[in-house]
Amino acid sequence: MLGCVIHGQDDLRVDELPAPSPGPGEALVAVRYGGVCGSDLHYWRHGGVGDFRLREPMVLGHEVVGTVMSYGAGAGDGRPAPDLPASGLPAPGLPAPGTAVAVHPATPCGVCPECAAGRRNVCRDTRYLGSAARMPHVQGGFAAQVVVPVEQLRAVPAGLPLRRAALAEPLSVALHAVRRAGDVAGKHVLVTGAGPIGCLVVAAAKAAGAARVTVTDLLPRALEYAVAAGADHVVRADDPASPAWPSEVDTAIEASGVAAGLDTCLRLVRRGGVVVQLGMLPPGQSSFAGNLVVSREIELRGAFRFDGEFDDALALLAGEPRFDLLVSSVIPLGEAESAFALAADRSESCKVLLDFGEDG
Template sequence: MFGCVIHGRGDLRVDELPVPSPGPGQALVAVRYGGVCGSDLHYWRHGGVGDFRLREPMVLGHEVVGTVLSYGAGASGPVAGTPVAVHPATPCGVCPECVDGRANVCRDTRYLGSAARTPHVQGAFAAQVVVPAGQLRALPSGLGLTRAALAEPLSVALHAVRRAGAVAGRHVLVTGAGPIGCLVVAAVKAAGAARVTVTDLLPRALEYAVAAGADSVVRADDAAGPGWPQEVDVAIEASGVAAGLDTCLRLVRRGGVVVQLGMLPSGQSPFAGNLVVSREIELRGAFRFDVEFDEALALLAGEPRFDALISAVVPLGEAEAGFALAADRSRSCKVLLDFGTHNS
C-alpha cells in the first residue's frame, strides 16, 4: 500500500508501505480522506512543530476517516464496512492528568503522526491503518465521509470554546482565520455567541470566516479600518503568532478571558503581560481535545455550512501539491487527501 511520509524538512514522499494487520485490541481501517493539518505543514516546511523535531521518517496525518475492515483478537466495534472517524489520541489513563479527567494533556499520550516522542508515533496518511478499536467512532446518520474529515480540527475548536467558558450572548474575538480559526467561529456560534469578530491578514481567509458564521471581519493590519471592536468579552487566539495574542489582550474587557489556541513558535514569545495583571485578564491555554470528538461529529451531521470550508480534495499521488495548496492560505482553507484509489 502507499502512504504519505515525511523524511525531513521539505522532503515529503508517497512511499510504499507494508500492509498492516490488526493485533489484539486493534482495528484495521481503510482510510478514505485525511485532512492536512497545520502541524503536518510544519513538519513538511520546518522539520518539526513547536518543540517537536523530526528524528526519523514518519507517516503524517491524524485527521482521518474511512471504513472498518477487520479486528484483531479480543477487539470489537462498528461492524466491517461501517464508515468511521478515528480519534487520534491514545492517553495513558494513569497519569495525574488522565486521572483528573484531562486526558488531552496526558504526559504520556500517543498521538497519530507526532514526533513528540522517539520512536515517533506513525500517522494515518496511508491506505490502511491499524488503531486501537476504542478510537473508532461510527458516523452519525446523514454525515458523509468528506465532511466527517473535519471532526478532529472541529474537536480542537470545541475544546478551545470549552476552555473559554460561557460564550452565550457574548461578543467573541477570534484572531486568525485559518482552518482552526474558522472552525472556532462555527463552534462559538453553535454555543450561542451573540457576535463573532474575526481578524486576519488575508482577504480570502476572512471570506472563509464569513462562510463559517462570522458576523464581522477585519484586516489585522488595518488598525484604523471599520469593524474593529472597542472591546470584546472573550478572545480566542488561533493564529499562532505573538501579535495575535497581543490583539486579544488589548481588546478583551477587564476581567475577560483570552484563550491561546494557536501554537506559538518555540522559545519565548513577547506579550503584554502587564495587561493580564492590571485588567485581571484570565489567560488560558487550549491543547487538542478529548470528549469533544463525539460532540464534533454530532455538530457536523447537522450543519452543511461546514462543507464550504473544504477547499479541495487531492489524490494521494499528488500529496505534495496538496500540501502546497494547504500552505497557501490565499487560496485554501481545509485541504483533504483522498486515499480511495489506493484501497482497491
C-alpha cells in the same frame, strides 16, 4: 500500500509501506480522506512542530476517516469495546466491518495525574497519530490502511458525508478551545486568525450561543471563509483604522499562532475577560502585552487538542451542511506535495483533504 511520509524538512514522499495487520484490541481501517493540518505543514516546512523535532521518517496525518475492514483477535466479536480509561463513560459498541468511521487520534495513558483528573488531552504519556513528540515517533494515518486501538473508532452518524466528517478532529480542537473560554452564550467573541482552525472556532462559538463573533486575519480569502463559517464581522489585521474593529470583546481566542495575535486579544478583551491561546506559538520566547494580564485581571488560558469533544464534533457536523464550504480542495494521495503546498497557501485554501480511495 501507499502512505505520505515525512523524511525531514522539505522532504515529503509518497512511499510504499507494508500493509498492517490488527492485533488484539485493534482495528484495521481503510482510510478514505485525511485532512492536512497546520502541524503536518510544520513537519514538512520546518522539520518539527514547536519543540517536537523529527528524528526518523514518519507517516503524517491525524485527521482521518474511512471504513472498518477487520478487527484483531478478541476485538471484533460484537462485544462492547473496553471503557475508555478515566473517561467515566463506556465506549460504544464496535462498528461492524464496512462501517464508516472517524478515528480519534489520541491514546492517553489513563494512569498519569492528568488522566486521573479528567484532563486526558494533556496526558503526559499520550500517543497521538503522526506525532514526533516521542521516540519512536507515533506513525500517522496518511496511509491507505491504518491500525488503531478499537477505543479510537467512532461510527460516522447516518447521513454525514465522509468529506465533512474529516473535519471532526480540527472541529474538536475548536470546540475544546471554546469550552476553555467558559460560557460564551450571548457574548462577543474575538477570533484572531482565520485559518481552518480559526474558522472552526467561529462555528464552535456560534454553536455555543455567542451573540457576535469578530474575526481578524491578514488575508481577504481567509476572511471570506470565516464569513462562511458564521462570523458576524471580519477585519483586516493590518488595517488599524478599519471601523470593523470592536472597541471591546468579552472573550478572545487566539488561533493564528503568532504573538501579534495574542497581543491583539489582550488589548481588546474587556477587564476580567478571558483570552484562550489556541494557536501554537513558535518555540522560545514570545513578546506580548503581559502587563495587561495583571492590570486588567485578564485570564489567559491555554487550549491543547481535545478529548470527549470528538463525539460532539461529529454530531455537530452531521447537522450542519455549512461545514462543506470549508473543504476547499480534495487531492489524490499521489499528488501529496501539491496538496501540502496548496494547504500552506492560505490565500487560496482553507481545509485541504488528501483522497486515499475511489469514489463510492
